Amino acid sequence: MQVNFEQLLEKNKHKIFRICRIYAGSPMEPQDLFQEVVFQIWKSLESYAGKSSIDTWVYKITINVCLQSKLNLDRSNDKTDRFESIHFTPIENEIDESEEEKFRLLKECITTLSETSVSLIVLYLDALSNKEIAVVTGLSENHIAVKMKRIRKKLFECITPKIS
Amino acid sequence: MLEPELKDIWNNSSRTSQITFETNQLIDELNAKVSDIQKKIRNRDLREISASLFGILIFGYMLYEIPFPITKLACGFSIMWFVFVIFKFKQSKQQNMPAKFSLSLIEQFEYQEATMQYQANLLESAAYWYSAPAFVTNLIFIVGLGNPVDYSWSNSIAESFLPLTINLKIMTIIALALFYSFTIWVNKRAVIKGIEPLLNSIKSMGQQLKKE
Numbered sequence: 001m002q003v004n005f006e007q008l009l010e011k012n013k014h015k016i017f018r019i020c021r022i023y024a025g026s027p028m029e030p031q032d033l034f035q036e037v038v039f040q041i042w043k044s045l046e047s048y049a050g051k052s053s054i055d056t057w058v059y060k061i062t063i064n065v066c067l068q069s070k071l072n073l074d075r076s077n078d079k080t081d082r083f084e085s086i087h088f089t090p091i092e093n094e095i096d097e098s099e100e101e102k103f104r105l106l107k108e109c110i111t112t113l114s115e116t117s118v119s120l121i122v123l124y125l126d127a128l129s130n131k132e133i134a135v136v137t138g139l140s141e142n143h144i145a146v147k148m149k150r151i152r153k154k155l156f157e158c159i160t161p162k163i164s
Numbered sequence: 165m166l167e168p169e170l171k172d173i174w175n176n177s178s179r180t181s182q183i184t185f186e187t188n189q190l191i192d193e194l195n196a197k198v199s200d201i202q203k204k205i206r207n208r209d210l211r212e213i214s215a216s217l218f219g220i221l222i223f224g225y226m227l228y229e230i231p232f233p234i235t236k237l238a239c240g241f242s243i244m245w246f247v248f249v250i251f252k253f254k255q256s257k258q259q260n261m262p263a264k265f266s267l268s269l270i271e272q273f274e275y276q277e278a279t280m281q282y283q284a285n286l287l288e289s290a291a292y293w294y295s296a297p298a299f300v301t302n303l304i305f306i307v308g309l310g311n312p313v314d315y316s317w318s319n320s321i322a323e324s325f326l327p328l329t330i331n332l333k334i335m336t337i338i339a340l341a342l343f344y345s346f347t348i349w350v351n352k353r354a355v356i357k358g359i360e361p362l363l364n365s366i367k368s369m370g371q372q373l374k375k376e
Binding site for chain 2: 005006009010013014015017018021034038039040042043044047048057060061063064065067068071083084085086087088089090091096099100102103106114115116117119125126127135136137138139155156159
């Protein structure tokens with residue numbers, strides 16, 4: 001199936017980066033994780049068969065790469081060796097300090113969840129439907145609905161007092 | 165706090181950086197990285213196989229050169245063992261395919277669990293398929309070494325490194341026993357320290373995900 005790699009990256013770069021910011025941790029910076037996701041998308045693109053939407057497929061790769069980096073399974077591949085063709089330019093005048101602080105608190109709450117709950121919550125925050133989350137995880141929609149209710153409750157209990 | 169507010173925080177979190185690509189250069193870098201990884205894998209395979217090929221050559225030469233029948237038999241067994249080791253490495257490569265990132269999370273956990281379990285079994289059973297057969301063939305080889313004069317055989321190079329006296333034979337057997345015990349210990353340690361913690365993490369993550 002023919003997919004335009006450039007368009008795919010342009011369309012999905014922000015959502016990939018958001019997820020990478022949650023999973024990143026020493027020594028992996030969000031930029032390193034982002035680059036690894038781009039690399040794995042490039043490597044796996046040939047095998048994309050169109051069974052699910054390309055966006056859902058990108059989520060699968062992103063979540064799998066991020067979880068794998070947590071487990072440190074693939075030691076043969078140096079992920080901190082940066083590509084020169086990907087540029088991250090801080091948008092200093094647009095960075096709202098209070099938004100950054102809110103995000104820091106959100107990340108703090110998300111990281112109190114279990115690893116797999118983190119995967120589900122980032123998909124939920126990215127506005128994926130239960131059906132799409134089911135495709136990414138391999139669970140049933142009902143199962144997702146039950147789990148999401150509990151995880152969301154936990155997240156809101158943590159974040160609400162912090163932000164308000 | 166309301167859901168839309170939370171989603172706003174989330175969506176704004178990627179607006180701290182402008183992400184740009186130089187597509188042609190990126191594709192070159194991606195291709196270079198793929199080639200680099202393939203090269204590393206090829207070199208590693210070559211290193212593993214070349215050790216066994218070297219062993220086949222050495223024991224092949226000794227099979228041809230040495231006159232002692234029991235030692236000749238041991239050379240034959242050693243060659244068969246080296247061939248088996250090459251086969252075992254190739255088989256393990258086929259089982260140890262890299263992670264498939266386009267699988268669903270559940271499938272990915274199952275796949276990684278199966279791969280890690282295979283690696284653990286391979287290392288744990290190394291005593292039976294690697295150390296023990298090698299030690300037994302080495303033992304037969306050493307025990308079979310006789311007196312070169314009885315066979316009117318003379319080869320200064322072979323004679324200089326073969327343990328032909330009883331004392332040298334005993335010392336060599338002890339050294340080999342220690343060496344193979346060490347390899348068994350190293351493999352078991354790799355399973356306990358390296359693979360089992362990972363396997364447990366993968367299993368627990370898979371169970372966490374499946375649990376309602």
